[in-house]
Amino acid sequence: MRDLLNAKRKEMLQFVEQLVNIDSGSYTKKGIDEIGLILKAKFEGLDFIVDVVKQKEYGNQLVIQHREAVQPHILVVAHMDTVFPEGTVLKRPFKVKGNRAFGPGVADMKASLVEIFYAILCLKQTGQTGYKHVQIILNSDEEIGSPSSSSLIAEKAARKKYALVLEPARMDGSLVTARRGCGQFKIDIIGVAAHSGIEPEKGRSAIEELAHKIIAFHQLNDRKKGISVNVGMIEGGSAVNTIASHAAGFVDVRITEKRQEDFILKQMKKICAKSNIPGTKTTLTGKMDRSPMEKTEKTTMLLETIREAGKEIGINITDTATGGGSDASFTADLGIPTVDGLGPIGGNAHSEEEYLEIPSLTERTLLLATVIQKLSKMNEKPNSD
Known part of the structure; x- marks a missing residue:
């Protein structure tokens, strides 16, 4: 999987650039829907079913799972909206400086959308089966409190065993296990x-x-x-x-x-x-x-699985608490083990200096793919004699 992702590094960054250069503020429905159509076509190319949940006021939501998936037990959540108003891209489009990429929403969370797609692609092309155990929600209004998508997230999360939320990792690479x-x-x-x-x-x-x-x-x-x-x-x-x-x-x-x-x-x-x-x-x-996302015993157990996955691929996983809110609160409130911050590493979110650490794009994609595969195996029932 590492070799495959390294070979696609340039392609992945170009995809980030494509998404960043589309204005998709929470109230820019046209831009969000454009991003949704791009991602819909990408996932359908992997033989996934994409259910478009249409919205009048906000951007449409996407619910994605493989055709052969039966009651997938892993929920992956990410959002397509940003905090930036229409016209921001014209003023400061995507750019690369050294090992960092800049642009509106580059870390929060256009890069995470790319990470999810390539994690699934990676699993599929290397003969893994974890992608059949995943349901993905890409929503359009997280930055304003998820008024139209919170009920959708709660509905789809109800029967899940794990929730992985793709907000960017903290600047030191830490995942998030508690939110206020x-x-x-x-x-x-x-x-x-x-x-x-x-x-x-x-x-x-x-x-x-x-x-x-x-x-x-x-x-x-x-x-x-x-x-x-x-x-x-x-x-x-x-x-x-x-x-x-x-x-x-x-x-x-x-x-x-x-x-x-x-x-x-x-x-x-x-x-x-x-x-x-x-x-x-x-x-x-x-x-x-x-509601607060509190670190529970079940969350700690999920974190340990992620740590094991990190160890396998050479990443030391740390976790932290943060004061900001995210969709992780909705899944955690249902008692579902939830870990957030699984996106690539970035910083200065919601500002003109927002950046993505480019090397972390492939690294965190590999981590996500490895975690999905490990969690999918944990759900498989042993064969009876």
């Missing part, structure tokens, strides 16, 4: 407008009330417990000489353990139920989009 849960909320405050010079006593400042709420929300932060609450954006008021009749704050919440969700929601509701400025009214909306 995340949610987005909005604080809406209604006050009473009044001229701030002529009759300020008649006003009830929504901005002043929001200031109290922001301080109270930030006091919920607890680094030791892994709870983060951040009011990252605010808006309000209509004129500098008018007491604000409306204000709003936008809140990002991160938790480390699932049991923390009820606690943090109760505390936020309690804060919003009380008015520090009489005559103002506060409404809290939003939800936790993803």
